[in-house]
Amino acid sequence: MSDVSPYAVPAIVLITVATLAIGAFGYRISRNTSDFLVASRTVSPRLNASAISGEYLSAASFLGVAGLIMTYGVDMLWYPVGFTAGYLAMLLYVAAPLRRSGAYTLPDFAQARLRSTWVRALATGFVVLIGWLYLVPQLQGAGLTLSTVTGAPAWVGAVVVGVVVTLNVAVGGMRSITFVQAFQYWVKLTAIAFPAMVLLLVWFHRDGAPPPPAPAEWVVPLAGLPGEHPLFATYSLILATFLGTMGLPHVLVRFYTNPDGRAARTTTLVVLGMLGVFYLFPTVYGALGRIYVPELLGEDNADAVVLVLPGAAVGGLPGDLLSGLVAAGAFAAFLSTSSGLLVSVSGVLSTDVLGRWSGSHGSVRDFRRSAMVAGIVPLVLALQAGGLSLSTVVGLAFAVAASTFCPLLVLGIWWRRLTPVGAGAGLLVGGGLSGAAVLLTVLGPPLDGWPGALLAQPAAWTVPAAFAVMVLVSLATPGRVPVDVGRTMVQLHAPERLRLPQR
Template identity: 35%
Template sequence: MELGYQIPIVALILIGCMLSFTIVTTFMFRSQKTSADYYLAGRKVNSFINASAISSDYLSAASFLGVAGVAFLYGFDGIIYALGFFTGYIALLLFLASPLRKFGRYTVPDFVSERFHSRKARVLGVIGVLFVSLFYMAPQMLGAGKVMGLLLDLEYGTSIVIIACIITFYVTVGGMKATTVNQLVQFWILFGAMFLLAFIPFMVKGYTYTDVVNFIATFKGPDPQTGKIFDGAAYTSPAYWLTNLKDTISLLLALMFGTSGLPHILVRFYTAPDGKAARKTVIYVLFLIGFFYILSPYVGHVVRYVYLQGQTMGVSPHLMTWLAENGKNLAVPVAGSQFGGQILLGIVVAGAFAAILSTVAGLIITCAGAIGHDLVVNVFNPDMSERSRVKVARVASICVGLLGIPLGFWAENMQIAVLVGLAFAIAASTFFPVLVMGVWWPKMTKGGAIAGLITGIVGSFFMILGKGLLPTFLQFKNPGGFVMILTFIAIYMVSKMEYSSRGEDALPPDTQEVMAILHGPEKA
């Protein structure tokens, strides 16, 4: 254990209370008679509760730990993540929230399959959901390992196993109803923690944003821990993104439109009673996460401010070590310890824990839906009874939940927000173009949908995992925007070619009826 480190008892108590609540809630909602109960909480979640649950689902370890961490690490260059994460919900509100709920299915693959009457599109949709969700789960497990290590001085691997087992248990038993209630509580814990982290330095300590930025901008000297020269002028200037417009535009497009393609976010709109409630939910979400994303970059910059002054600001040696070695992921817990001691550190660690639990739970439910509902039931056994469907959902939840363990090991040395940005890249490349064209362009064909899914999945796979094999001009830090444009082009070109050769026969026979459902008035 590091010198000066104390196990945060307050954090243990708060997390113990949160886990106790989670267990009680899980057993209260352990009975699900239908798959709609398990996956969608019976479609009866009101707008404010749904907005809190969606915000909790969305404000993952990437937002709670990662945005402040990127701001601490890169300065103004890091604010692009907060901007992109927030504006994504505006696109979701404008283009997809209400029409998808009116369509009234369970999952994203449901939409592409039934909109275009294609089993192949459903299978590709399942592959896309798993690709996005597992890529998104990896940084959550990374955050879990870091936070649990901070909390109990545990080894990273041990922390990953414990977290994976806890989340898998409560999702498997409680389904979407328990997950929604738990996400509601978890959101207000993590939001309250971030609010306190900004309120205390700003209102109590008097660290205005102007003072913080001015000090950092004029600082040029050795890093207090590493001795490397720190250039404050470069830190407070968006220099990197302005000189690398290719990467900047691609990243912003990925973050903005990836939100509208995240399966674990989209599925929550199916839990709303109707399209009007879905729209109302998004408006609530915009207010909640907008406020959050104003606070988190400020916290990251304040942590850099106190770090540069080190002993002058009374920062303890072990906190300085945490920042020097892993400030990209631990800036938020350090802020808690620095500005509120064990009590605020406890609240912050509980908030980080809540963010991780909430997001991973949502991802497990989504992947279980893709495997159980879309693949096992709709592709292999459409006549399966509702009781058997719930059993399949639970088995799928266990399998997906335990996958979090190897994913956590894989992500150990990465930066949380950057890794989540790559999950957004896959979502923007794969689902956003297919969904927005499927909802708004009546002349989109089955072949166009399949071409779009293949382009998004294969293109993002190779540009992320095979980046080193590509020529320099095709190497992006985040390829989401570039591949998304290719996907739109593939959908348009294939649909136009099919329509030119076959005319109206190239379109699904019920296109007009579907468009009337998507854009018409709500059914009484």
């Protein structure tokens, strides 16, 4: 970009240093997991909801959604709607029972419910896969942001965020800091909402509210989508986002910090409100971007619209200041989401892989080594992958989550007859099919027609396949239903105020 705001780099440095500082401070006051867990029981639903929202609003939400809306139009509104409604599905089927299960991670849940170590191992594998898939676009977004505001090559930003987050997590900074993530939500909301309101004012008062110059297929649903089967793509995207949220590893961990099942419900409700407010704004950037920065459309980097638009539309010192603000917000998004993901991935790597290997069962040293591995792999992938839009890759991560952990959680919580064999088979089929579709989409040759449509948005067939396999194989192996399923069900569903003695 030609005009660079002089405030962008200082703003990015400021937000990074603030994050590291709060992280370091938190490390001093909470040294081990049990400190964290005890403290967590006092976290109020509102603080917890800010933390969940802060961790959840990623590069895809902050930059990607606006870019997609600007390029493709109204159909892309399904992304933010789905990212939000995913918490509704979580509320309906998962939130309270999961908190009551006492499981801290998805592998913990799998083992507690099914009493099977190999299902646990499978779940671990998919946590790592989904975490990495979700980390790649965060790092790409960081590269894009830094190259947009400074003109540096794209790999610089990815390396900066990758290294900062990895070191921070390895040192223990972000581990337990609900407060940091909560702070990041308000940073991001301010950074997207305030410039958006200024932009709307400028558009309305100074320029007389011109309509966005756009062809009809941008305004009307199903006309502007790439590919030949827009209706299928839309439904598949709806299914992936509505059902995928509950399977994201970094989301689930935060539910453990609720004091009880009831608080878990309240927290989810507040999250829905917070996300709803945030997602009103990317649309503003997408629509106004058509008016003020149409040159982004041709260049295949519409993801930068949020960063460039304030400077282009407002101009002068106010424009520079607003550009600095959105750049800081974008970095807050990369830092918080990647930290959350990295903590989850290195957590399961250290307890389930390294710990088991070395026999030390998740020591702090294992956690640090895992954080290094967990951070370097997506960094390498991010440097290799190019050309895919941020929200597309995130959408694929949602599809894998919806095809694996959604059936595991929903059937595990509500269906007594689920067996370890059935759950494992379903995970393998759902994860294998959706994972293969992701690989072919990202690495394979471009495909047309139905094969292309089915692979680009796989959820519509991989989610039902996973559910069907889990149910059918479980019915075929009735002897393998865990003997203590009755007790588990009581624990998952009985309200805490019954004061049942906990196990």
